[in-house]
Amino acid sequence: MSFRTAFKKDMRSTFLGSHQEFESVREFWRRGRNGTYIGENLTVLWIDDIIKNLTGDYYGQIVAGDVLCITMKEDWIMRPRPKNLIYSPRDTQWEVINCTEVLFSVYQMLLRQIEHP
Numbered sequence: 001m002s003f004r005t006a007f008k009k010d011m012r013s014t015f016l017g018s019h020q021e022f023e024s025v026r027e028f029w030r031r032g033r034n035g036t037y038i039g040e041n042l043t044v045l046w047i048d049d050i051i052k053n054l055t056g057d058y059y060g061q062i063v064a065g066d067v068l069c070i071t072m073k074e075d076w077i078m079r080p081r082p083k084n085l086i087y088s089p090r091d092t093q094w095e096v097i098n099c100t101e102v103l104f105s106v107y108q109m110l111l112r113q114i115e116h117p
Contacts (some may be wrong), residue, residue: 008105016043016072029087032077040091045070065097065110073107080109 001009015022024046030037047068073079080086084096093114100108 004103004105007103011072011106015045015070016091020089027089029090030080031085037087040075042075043072065112066115067094067111069107069109069111070106073101073105083112085114086111094116 008023015023022045023043025041025043026046027039028042029037032038045068047070048066065087079101080096081100082096082098086094086096088094095112097110097112
């Protein structure tokens with residue numbers, strides 16, 4: 001078994017599998033290719049407490065986000081790009097600051113919440 005295959009399998013069974021202690025199921029809404037909104041529930045690691053406690057840098061860059069979201073790549077139609085808007089839940093808007101693909105299996109997204117005036 002290759003390392004990539006083992007990594008993907010371990011992510012599913014350890015962090016993003018069924019009923020693991022680290023995961024949460026969140027409602028996500030995003031704009032599809034034809035302009036309509038697509039809503040679905042995804043299993044993610046939604047890390048907001050650690051991000052708020054960081055004061056230094058995050059892999060050589062200043063932390064500019066509110067949440068670190070880790071999700072399986074196969075759950076997304078296309079890769080979230082910086083400045084894309086994601087809604088989770090439906091009435092809360094998040095801007096993608098950075099999206100890193102890890103071993104062709106996982107997206108690690110840094111998100112910033114957009115406040116409504």
